[in-house]
Amino acid sequence: MTDSQRSSRAATAAAKRRRLTAAAAQVLHHKGVERTAIADIAQAAGVPVGNVYYYFKTKDELVEAALTEHTATLDTLTAELDRLPDPRARLRGLVTAWVTQRETAARYGCPIGTLAVEVDKRDPGGLDESVARAVRRLLDWAAQQFRELGTDDPDGHALTLVAGYQGMSLLANALRDPEVMTREGERLLAWIDAC
Amino acid sequence: MTDSQRSSRAATAAAKRRRLTAAAAQVLHHKGVERTAIADIAQAAGVPVGNVYYYFKTKDELVEAALTEHTATLDTLTAELDRLPDPRARLRGLVTAWVTQRETAARYGCPIGTLAVEVDKRDPGGLDESVARAVRRLLDWAAQQFRELGTDDPDGHALTLVAGYQGMSLLANALRDPEVMTREGERLLAWIDAC
Amino acid sequence: MTDSQRSSRAATAAAKRRRLTAAAAQVLHHKGVERTAIADIAQAAGVPVGNVYYYFKTKDELVEAALTEHTATLDTLTAELDRLPDPRARLRGLVTAWVTQRETAARYGCPIGTLAVEVDKRDPGGLDESVARAVRRLLDWAAQQFRELGTDDPDGHALTLVAGYQGMSLLANALRDPEVMTREGERLLAWIDAC
Amino acid sequence: MTDSQRSSRAATAAAKRRRLTAAAAQVLHHKGVERTAIADIAQAAGVPVGNVYYYFKTKDELVEAALTEHTATLDTLTAELDRLPDPRARLRGLVTAWVTQRETAARYGCPIGTLAVEVDKRDPGGLDESVARAVRRLLDWAAQQFRELGTDDPDGHALTLVAGYQGMSLLANALRDPEVMTREGERLLAWIDAC
DNA sequence: AATGAATGAGTTTTCATTCAT
DNA sequence: CATGAATGAAAACTCATTCAT
Numbered sequence: 001m002t003d004s005q006r007s008s009r010a011a012t013a014a015a016k017r018r019r020l021t022a023a024a025a026q027v028l029h030h031k032g033v034e035r036t037a038i039a040d041i042a043q044a045a046g047v048p049v050g051n052v053y054y055y056f057k058t059k060d061e062l063v064e065a066a067l068t069e070h071t072a073t074l075d076t077l078t079a080e081l082d083r084l085p086d087p088r089a090r091l092r093g094l095v096t097a098w099v100t101q102r103e104t105a106a107r108y109g110c111p112i113g114t115l116a117v118e119v120d121k122r123d124p125g126g127l128d129e130s131v132a133r134a135v136r137r138l139l140d141w142a143a144q145q146f147r148e149l150g151t152d153d154p155d156g157h158a159l160t161l162v163a164g165y166q167g168m169s170l171l172a173n174a175l176r177d178p179e180v181m182t183r184e185g186e187r188l189l190a191w192i193d194a195c
Numbered sequence: 196m197t198d199s200q201r202s203s204r205a206a207t208a209a210a211k212r213r214r215l216t217a218a219a220a221q222v223l224h225h226k227g228v229e230r231t232a233i234a235d236i237a238q239a240a241g242v243p244v245g246n247v248y249y250y251f252k253t254k255d256e257l258v259e260a261a262l263t264e265h266t267a268t269l270d271t272l273t274a275e276l277d278r279l280p281d282p283r284a285r286l287r288g289l290v291t292a293w294v295t296q297r298e299t300a301a302r303y304g305c306p307i308g309t310l311a312v313e314v315d316k317r318d319p320g321g322l323d324e325s326v327a328r329a330v331r332r333l334l335d336w337a338a339q340q341f342r343e344l345g346t347d348d349p350d351g352h353a354l355t356l357v358a359g360y361q362g363m364s365l366l367a368n369a370l371r372d373p374e375v376m377t378r379e380g381e382r383l384l385a386w387i388d389a390c
Numbered sequence: 391m392t393d394s395q396r397s398s399r400a401a402t403a404a405a406k407r408r409r410l411t412a413a414a415a416q417v418l419h420h421k422g423v424e425r426t427a428i429a430d431i432a433q434a435a436g437v438p439v440g441n442v443y444y445y446f447k448t449k450d451e452l453v454e455a456a457l458t459e460h461t462a463t464l465d466t467l468t469a470e471l472d473r474l475p476d477p478r479a480r481l482r483g484l485v486t487a488w489v490t491q492r493e494t495a496a497r498y499g500c501p502i503g504t505l506a507v508e509v510d511k512r513d514p515g516g517l518d519e520s521v522a523r524a525v526r527r528l529l530d531w532a533a534q535q536f537r538e539l540g541t542d543d544p545d546g547h548a549l550t551l552v553a554g555y556q557g558m559s560l561l562a563n564a565l566r567d568p569e570v571m572t573r574e575g576e577r578l579l580a581w582i583d584a585c
Numbered sequence: 586m587t588d589s590q591r592s593s594r595a596a597t598a599a600a601k602r603r604r605l606t607a608a609a610a611q612v613l614h615h616k617g618v619e620r621t622a623i624a625d626i627a628q629a630a631g632v633p634v635g636n637v638y639y640y641f642k643t644k645d646e647l648v649e650a651a652l653t654e655h656t657a658t659l660d661t662l663t664a665e666l667d668r669l670p671d672p673r674a675r676l677r678g679l680v681t682a683w684v685t686q687r688e689t690a691a692r693y694g695c696p697i698g699t700l701a702v703e704v705d706k707r708d709p710g711g712l713d714e715s716v717a718r719a720v721r722r723l724l725d726w727a728a729q730q731f732r733e734l735g736t737d738d739p740d741g742h743a744l745t746l747v748a749g750y751q752g753m754s755l756l757a758n759a760l761r762d763p764e765v766m767t768r769e770g771e772r773l774l775a776w777i778d779a780c
Numbered sequence: 781a782a783t784g785a786a787t788g789a790g791t792t793t794t795c796a797t798t799c800a801t
Numbered sequence: 802c803a804t805g806a807a808t809g810a811a812a813a814c815t816c817a818t819t820c821a822t
Contacts, residue, residue, distance in 0.1 A: 013802080031316060032229075032313070032315075032316025032317075033229075034227075034229030034230070034316070035229070035316050035317070037794080037795060037796080038795075038796065038797085039795080039796095048803070048804050048805075049804080049805085050798090050799090050803075050804045050805065050806080051802080051803055051804060053796095053797070053798080054802060054803075057797095058796080058797085059795095059796065059797090108315070109312060109315065113312075113365055113369075114312050114315075114316075116365060116368070116369040117304060117308075117309050117312040117313070117365065117368070118227070118229075118312070118313070118316075120227075120303070120304065120309075120368055120369070121226060121227025121229070121230050121309075121313075122227075122230065128371065131369050132369060132370050132371070135366065135369045135370060136370070156378055156382070159363075159366065159375065159378060159379060160379065160382060162362070162366060163359060163362030163363045163365075163366050163375075163379055164358060164359065164362055165362065166361065166362040166365045166366060167357070167358030167359055167360065167361040167362025167363070167365070168354075168358045168362070170308055170311060170312065170358075170361045170362070170365065171330065171354065171357065171358050171361060173311070173312070173315055174308075174311040174315070174326050174327060174330045175327050175330060175331070176323070176327070180354065180358075183351060183354060184354060184355065184358055187351070187355060207785090208784075208785070211785090232811080232812060232813085233812075233813065233814085234812080234813095242786095243786070243787060243788075244787095244788085244813095245786075245787055245788055245789085245814095245815090245816090246785075246786055246787070246788095248813090248814065248815080249784090249785065249786075252814090253813085253814080254812095254813070254814090403781080421706060422619075422703070422705075422706025422707075424617075424619030424620070424703075424706070425619070425706050425707070427815080427816060427817080428816075428817065428818085429816080429817095438782070438783050438784075439783080439784085440782070440783045440784065440785080440819090440820090441781080441782055441783060443817095443818075443819080444781055444782075447818095448817080448818085449816095449817065449818090498705070499702060499705065503702075503755055503759075504702050504705075504706075506755060506758065506759040507694060507698075507699050507702040507703070507755065507758070508617070508619075508702070508703070508706075510617075510693070510694065510699075510758055510759070511616060511617025511619070511620050511699075511703075512617075512620065518761065521759050522759060522760050522761070525756065525759045525760060526760070546768055546772070549753075549756065549765065549768060549769060550769065550772060552752070552756065553749060553752030553753045553755075553756050553765075553769055554748060554749065554752055555752065556751065556752040556755045556756060557747070557748030557749055557750065557751040557752030557753070557755070558744075558748045558752070560698055560701060560702065560748075560751045560752070560755065561720065561744065561747065561748050561751060563701065563702070563705055564698075564701040564705070564716050564717060564720045565717050565720060565721070566713070566717070570744065570748075573741060573744060574744060574745065574748055577741070577745060597806090598805075598806070601806090622790080622791060622792085623791075623792065623793090624791085624792095632807095633807070633808060633809075634792095634808090634809085635793095635794090635795090635807075635808055635809060635810085636806075636807055636808070638792095638793070638794075638795095639805090639806065639807075642793090643792085643793080644791095644792070644793090
C-alpha cells in the first residue's frame, strides 16, 4: 500500500467520522436521543449501519460526539466574538446569535440543553461529565467576559446569563413560540448593558 | 348492590388510578419518559401491568396524567401562597419553594421542564398542548402577581421569572449542583424586590 | 318476587340476549371474527362487558349465535319466497335478493361465507359443524325448489347456485365492485330460466 | 470482498427471503392471517423471529409476499397451460388443476380467496389493492382464453369461471367435502365445452 | 344475574450491538 | 476497515376470560 493510498483512506475515514458526527449532532437534536436509532444517524451520514461501530463503539459515544460537535460550534462563535474589542459587545453578540436561532430553538430547543436533559435520564456514565463540560465551556467564556468587564462575581453573572438562555429556549420550545426568544433576548441585552 | 358497596369499589378504583398517576409522576420524573416502561409505573403503583391499561389506554395518557399531577402540585402551592396578602410575598414564596427543592432539581430537574423537553421529541399528539398548558398555568399565576404588584408588562415579567426557574433547574441538573438553585434563587428574590 | 317481576326480568334477559345476538351478527360480519373484541359486541348491544358471559360462555358461542342469526334471516327470506306458487319464481326471488344486497356484499362479503372462511381457521370445535349447517340450510332449500321444478340432480343444481352466490360475493368483495353481483346475478337468473 | 463472496452471501439472503415467503404463503393459508404469529412463519422458515423484520418490515408485508407467491404459483400454471395450442384446452386444464387440488381446497380453501376474505377485515392499506391485483391476474388470463375462443363478453365469462372456482372452493371448505370440487369442476368443464 | 375491575398470556415491533466474510 | 445480515432482549398494547361484590 502506498503512502498516498494510506493517507487517502485515512482521509476518507476521517471524513466519514466527521459526517457521522455532524449527522449525530443534527439528528439527535431534532429527534432526541431515545427516538433516534443508530440507523437514522447512519442514513443521514450516508454510512452503512454496520460500519458505524468502527467509528463509535456505542450509541453513547455518538451522543458524546454530538455534544462535542455542538461545543465546537459554540467555540467557533465565541472565537469570532473574541475578535470584538469590547467584552460587552461580545456578550451582546452572543445573545444576538441566540435570538437569531429563535426558530430552531422554538422547534427543537437548545441542542446542549435538551441533550443535557435526555442524558440525565440515561444510565450513569461518562456522559454526565461530557454534558457538564459542554455547559461549563459556555459558562467559562461568559465569566471571562464579565471579568474583563470588571463586573463583580463574574461566575454568578455567567450563570445568570446561561440560565436565562436555557430558560428562554426551553419555554420557547414548550410554547412553540419564537417570540419568547426575542423578548427575553432583549431583556438580556438590557441587563448586560446595565452590568 | 348497595350504594356503599358501589362507592367502596369506586373508591378502590379511584384510589388505584390515583396511585398510578402518582407513580407515573414520580417515575417519569426520575427515569424519564423514554426510559420508563409501563411495567415500572405498574410496579411502583403495585398494580399488575395488564391492569394499567384499564385506567390509561396508552403510555401517552400516563404522561399526560403525570403532567396533570405536577400541575396539581403546583396549584396546591400557589393556592397556599394566595393566602398571603402581598403579591410580592407570594412571588418570593414561590422562589423560596423552588430553592427548597434544590436537591431534587439538581438530581432530576424540574418535573414539568424535563417532561416538556422529552415530550417535544415524541410524535406529535395532544401532549404538546398538555405541556404548553402546564407551563402557561405557572406563567398566568405569576403574571397575575405582577399585575397586582402594579408592574408594567406583567406577562413579560412572568416569562422572565419562569424562564429563570427553568434555566436554573436545567443548569443545576446538568452540573449536578444544587448550589445553582440557591444562587439564582437569591438573584430572583432580589429582582422581585426591585420590581 | 312477584310473577310479573320474574317474567319482566326474563323478558329483559331474553331481550338482552337478542340484542347481543344481533350485535354479534352485525359486528362480526363487518369487522371479522378475529378483529372483533367481545367488548365491541357488548358496546354495540349496550350491554356491560362482564355481563356478556352470562349469556355466552365463550367468544365461539357468540360466533355461533351470529351464524344462527344469519340463518334465521335467510329463513325469513325463504319463508316469504315459499309463498310464491312457482319454484322457479322462488329461486329467481332468491337471486334478486342477493343482487339487492350488492353494496353490502361488495363491502363485507356474504355474512355466512366470510364467517365460514374465518371459522375454518379457528381451532377445531363445534363451529365447523355450525357453519356446515348454515350452508346446508340454504342448499337444502334450493334443492327443494329444483326438485319441485322437476330438474334432474336437484342437489347438484343447488350446489351450483350457492357456489355461484358465494363466488360472486367473494369476487365483489375482493374487487370492491357491486357490479359483479349484478352481472353474475343476471347470469344466474338466465340459468334458472333454462333449467 | 470478492464478487463470489458477495454473490454467495446475496444468494443466502435471497434464499432466506424466499424461504420466508414460501413459509408465509403456506402457514398463512393453513392457519389464516390472524391466527398466524410472525413467530410461526419464522419457525417454519427456520429463521429467528427478530431476523424476519430484516426482510419484511411488517406483518402486512408478509401477507403481501404470500399473495405474490400464490400469484406466482398461478403464473407458473398458466404459463404451462399457455403451451397448449387450444384456448379451450387451456381453460379445461385450469379447471382440472383446481379439481386436482380438491383435498387442499376442502381443508383450507383457495389460498387467494381466503386471503381476500381475511385481508378485507384488516385495517385499510395497500393489501386491498394487492388482493384485487391477484384476483385480476386470474381473471385477465381467463378472459384472454375466452377471447381467443371467440366467445362474446370474454370478461363476463372469466368472471363466471373464477366466481365458480371461488364458490366451489368455499363450499368444499365449509362442508369439508372435496367432492364438491369434483362435481362443480365437471360442470365447469361442460360449460367450457359449451362456450 | 349484574358489573366494574383484574389478570396474564400472547403478539407485533424496535434496536443496540455483534458477526461472518 | 467494510458491510449486509443476525440476534435477542425489551416494550407497548390487546383481549378472552374470570372474579369479587
